[in-house]
Amino acid sequence: MIKTEDDTVSIAQLRYLRKAQMNDEFQYKFELLKQEIEILQNGIRTYDGILFTIKGWSITVFSTFIFFAADKQKTIFIVYSTITILLFWILDSLFKSIQKVYTHRYNQLERFLQGDEFSQALTERTFKTFPVPNIQNGFNLSGKEKLIDIFHSAIQFHNYILYLSMLTLAIIILTFSI
Numbered sequence: 001m002i003k004t005e006d007d008t009v010s011i012a013q014l015r016y017l018r019k020a021q022m023n024d025e026f027q028y029k030f031e032l033l034k035q036e037i038e039i040l041q042n043g044i045r046t047y048d049g050i051l052f053t054i055k056g057w058s059i060t061v062f063s064t065f066i067f068f069a070a071d072k073q074k075t076i077f078i079v080y081s082t083i084t085i086l087l088f089w090i091l092d093s094l095f096k097s098i099q100k101v102y103t104h105r106y107n108q109l110e111r112f113l114q115g116d117e118f119s120q121a122l123t124e125r126t127f128k129t130f131p132v133p134n135i136q137n138g139f140n141l142s143g144k145e146k147l148i149d150i151f152h153s154a155i156q157f158h159n160y161i162l163y164l165s166m167l168t169l170a171i172i173i174l175t176f177s178i
Contacts, residue, residue, distance in 0.1 A: 026125045033109070040106040047099035051092060055162060058088035062166050066173065078174045082167060089163040093154035097146070100153065 065081030068074070112118055121127045141149060153159060 026121075026127060029127045037106070037109055040102050040109070043102040044099060044106065047095055047102065050095050051099070054088060054092045054095065058085060058092070058163070058166070061088070062170070066170070069173065069177070073177075075174060075177050078170050078177070082170050082174075085163055085166045085170065089154060089160070090150070092159060092163070093150045096153040096156070096159055097149045100149070 061084050062081050065077045065084065069077035069081070117128075
């Protein structure tokens with residue numbers, strides 16, 4: 001027995017209180033983990049919407065310039081369309097590189113949840129190796145690192161296929177209109 005200010009507490013009661021505190025900590029961290037997954041999914045979904053909008057605007061602006069080039073018989077509009085395609089491609093790649101930060105963290109959590117560490121954490125009701133969020137480092141890239149990240153996003157197949165198709169179409173129209 002241990003004597004405290006209020007009354008006598010047994011070792012078993014202290015163990016129970018300590019375990020209850022650990023369970024509360026476990027539950028707290030588990031709730032944080034669920035909230036983080038939800039926030040990451042919302043972030044990824046938001047950037048998907050932004051990327052879809054960028055692609056839609058790029059097609060709209062490209063089509064408008066091509067229409068004006070055909071209607072006015074001026075090739076300068078095709079040059080303008082080429083410039084806007086490149087600008088939209090860069091913008092799309094920038095937002096894709098930001099989305100990759102969320103996707104990378106989501107994949108880390110997914111690996112943790114599917115791994116033995118999470119099973120062990122559930123069994124022991126404690127997070128010894130709780131994956132602490134460190135998303136900030138993904139956003140704090142220097143100028144050169146950020147440009148490389150944007151370039152890597154730009155050369156991904158699902159990103160460049162649309163813009164290269166529009167550029168190719170613009171070049172074909174330009175060569176046949178001269």
